[in-house]
Structure formats: C-alpha cells, structure tokens
Amino acid sequence: MKVTLKHHTPLEVCAHAIRTCWQSFEKSDEGGEKDKALIDRVGNKYKHASTLEHLVYTFYIQGVSRALLQELARHRIASPSVKSTRYTLKELKNSEPFDEQDYERAKMFIVLTGNSMVDTASIEALNNLQKILQAGVSNDIAKFCLPESYKTELTWTINARSLQNFIELRSNKSALWEIQNLARKLYTTLPKEHQYLFETAIS
C-alpha cells in the first residue's frame, strides 16, 4: 500500500473561516500557533465541528484490495475516484500465468495476507480469470470472478471532520487489518502541522 498526499488546505483558511463568525481577522497569525489553537478549541472542544470541513485533503491511495475498497466506500462523506477494472483487466490478460507459490509476482495484482492457503487461492483465482480473459470474455463479464484481494487504487478527497471519524473508526483494532493500516498511513501522510487535529482519533 502506498499513500501520497496530493493536496491539502492550509490551516489559515480554516482559521479565517472561524474568524469570519466574529470578525477577528486581525488576531490571525496566518496558520501559526494562535490559529492552530483556535481551530482545535472551536472545531474540537466547542464542537463547532463544521468549521473543520474547510480543511480538505486529497490522497492518492495505491495497492489496496477490493475488500478494503468496499469498506472505504461506506464512508459517505468523502469522494473516491477508483481505477476501473472494466478498462484495466488487460494488464492481467497480457501477463504470464502465475506459479501457485509465486507470491512476489502475484503481488502486482493481489494483496497478500500472509496466510499461504488464502494467498494460493487468490493466485488460482488470478489464473482462472486470466484464462477467461484470454478466451475472449469481455471485461464487464469477467470482472465478476475477481478475488476480493485484487488490487486497486483511488484518488480520495475528504474533509478533516470526516477524516477524524474515519481514523477513529478504522484505526481501531476491531477494524479490518488492512484498513487499520490505511488509517494509520493516512495519519502519518498528513502535513505535520495538521496531525494534532487527529491525535485523539488515532489508536
């Protein structure tokens, strides 16, 4: 899994939004310590949490399973744009078949769990899918036998309020191990000066 931060809103934009409420722009230190304290006080402590929606992050998330994707998609207050298997199965169609234990090469297409029975079953599924594609079945039909471990990628945009909720729910040990890893990576990929807003959410 690889997570890259493509874009983020500077803290001073959120501080400006908060200061709009009582017109205290002159007290701003342009995203410095005074503004950071204000955002935490109003957004978190006073629970005027809609102000945190002015902070928006866009991540490029690569190498996650479709099992993770369906859980990520449950988070309605976020915008995903996902690599389409309808268009991209030709990468698999054109590669060599996989030996059952060739985890290294299979890693290009599937997320490995470390359980050899499960990972071998995923490789068998890849080989079956490849035979179906090479027999000329269209991607639209063939995709119905994709394993859940099949890798995908997405660009994901989310605001700070919703990201707090995501990190709190998904870094918890009751969440799926792969989405726990994602939640922690999202946190460490955030700009250092933004991480304080998520410290109480992460576990």
Ligand SMILES: Cc1cc2nc3c(=O)[nH]c(=O)nc-3n(C[C@H](O)[C@H](O)[C@H](O)COP(=O)(O)OP(=O)(O)OC[C@H]3O[C@@H](n4cnc5c(N)ncnc54)[C@H](O)[C@@H]3O)c2cc1C
């Ligand atoms: C450990 C774990 C196990 C899970 N197991 C299952 C499972 O077995 N089956 C299953 O179906 N799901 C399961 N889920 C998914 C879970 O039910 C949520 O769909 C998912 O976590 C998204 O959370 P959310 O609704 O808070 O996020 P978002 O959809 O991003 O919503 C963010 C917040 O906006 C508000 N909101 C959004 N939409 C509404 C609305 N319609 N009405 C009122 N308020 C709204 C809520 O305050 C919500 O917390 C599981 C989640 C976790 C973390």
